[in-house]
Amino acid sequence: MSATHLSPASTVWSMDPMALDARLREFLTEDIGHVDLTATLMVDAAQTGQFEMRAREPMTIAGLSVAARAFSLYDSSIDIELRVADGQAVPEGTTLMHLQGPARSLLTVERTALNLIQHLSGIATLTAQYVERxxxxxxxxxxxxxxxxxxxxxxxxxxxxxxxxxxxxxxxxxxxxxxxxxxxxxxxxxxxxxxxxxxxxxxxxxxxxxxxxxxxxxxxxxxxxxxxxxxxxxxxxxxxxxxxxxxxxxxxxxxxxxxxxxxxxxxxxxxxxxxxxxSAPAVDIGLDDVDAPSMQAS
CATH class of the missing domain: 3.20.20.70 (Aldolase class I)
Structure with missing residues (x-):
């Protein structure tokens, strides 16, 4: 699949920002609870990091901006660069997003952001298969x-x-x-x-x-x-x-x-x-440390 192909529907409506933020706060609160115990214990507050979100199989992207908003909503100091767009079909290995900022915040939001984009891109990918048929x-x-x-x-x-x-x-x-x-x-x-x-x-x-x-x-x-x-x-x-x-x-x-x-x-x-x-299966997307590509969320 070409990384430049966009679905004809890729510019349609997206969720209202106020409604989206309310939903994301619920998702983050559910996952974090009172505190991200692991990140707080293991990562210094001043430590920074660089991560890339990468596609580990061919897929059609959906929810990239939603995942990005999860990071920025939690910590506005995180620098985010989107490399593709919703509706885009990408091959395995494509970098979807580059993130830089407080490592503790990046690791805290990682799973919520990945859950969303993996699920939504799974739906977009299966939908594209039906549309092609x-x-x-x-x-x-x-x-x-x-x-x-x-x-x-x-x-x-x-x-x-x-x-x-x-x-x-x-x-x-x-x-x-x-x-x-x-x-x-x-x-x-x-x-x-x-x-x-x-x-x-x-x-x-x-x-x-x-x-x-x-x-x-x-x-x-x-x-x-x-x-x-x-x-x-x-x-x-x-x-x-x-x-x-x-x-x-x-x-x-x-x-x-x-x-x-x-x-x-x-x-x-x-x-x-x-x-x-x-019934759409989630696609495989990872958030990898730029200097340690094997790092994955569990």
Missing amino acids: IAGTGAQLVDTRKTTLGLRALEKHAVACGGGRNHRLGLDSGVMLKDNHIAVCGSISAAVARARSRVPVLTRIEVECDRLDQVEEALAAGADVIMLDNMPVETMRRAVELVDGRVPLEASGGVRLETIRDIAETGVDFISVGRITQ
């Missing part, structure tokens, strides 16, 4: 609300860094009528009518369907988006023909790298994949 089909990969508690905004940013698109950021971002909502109202038509009479004027209504007759009912009821939930590929293809471009279609349910291309080729507009945030 459906290239040229016209379908777009979107995420879900299957996110880690406390990390949703950052995980959805990571999806965007990998070239994916964000679905709802939360329950207040849109109306999605699922099977239980429909059961309570009695029918898709009744559920859509009820939602339409009360929804904010610019908010879209999406309806989950797992059969073609439900797709027909949702279309007639005036749904803005229709989700094809766990449908076989051939049934999805028939749904696409039935809808004929009148509303966007989202495919969802059990999508994997091995199956996403076939789903995309049915003609759906969006494919939502929970596993890109729920």
Whole structure:
């Protein structure tokens, strides 16, 4: 992978600075407790150090500025130089960040910063793999609300860094009528009518369907988006023909790298994949002393 390649989504929104700082303070407090006992005992307060954050495998970067902010929030005297950007695909061995400052502070923040960038870059890397599988089909990969508690905004940013698109950021971002909502109202038509009479004027209504007759009912009821939930590929293809471009279609349910291309080729507009945030493995990134490259966090 080229170190100069940037995801088309690499310039999208990032978490509000005030909200980010509040979250980072929680993370740092959780890890530090009352005091970093090891760093305080072993490192003199006046001692300085230089460290480089390096990629130990190929990956797509997400959360680099978040990791950098963890260091500067804890100690504003740390000098930080970012060598790459979120959304960038880098090869093994790439230096992501250079840090210089009080060694005690650098070692105290090390694990919190690495946990974040390893997790978020893992999401971006897996997302990029899914996006590559459906290239040229016209379908777009979107995420879900299957996110880690406390990390949703950052995980959805990571999806965007990998070239994916964000679905709802939360329950207040849109109306999605699922099977239980429909059961309570009695029918898709009744559920859509009820939602339409009360929804904010610019908010879209999406309806989950797992059969073609439900797709027909949702279309007639005036749904803005229709989700094809766990449908076989051939049934999805028939749904696409039935809808004929009148509303966007989202495919969802059990999508994997091995199956996403076939789903995309049915003609759906969006494919939502929970596993890109729920099951992405962390990538390997280390913080190495410039003079002792073998030093790692445990």
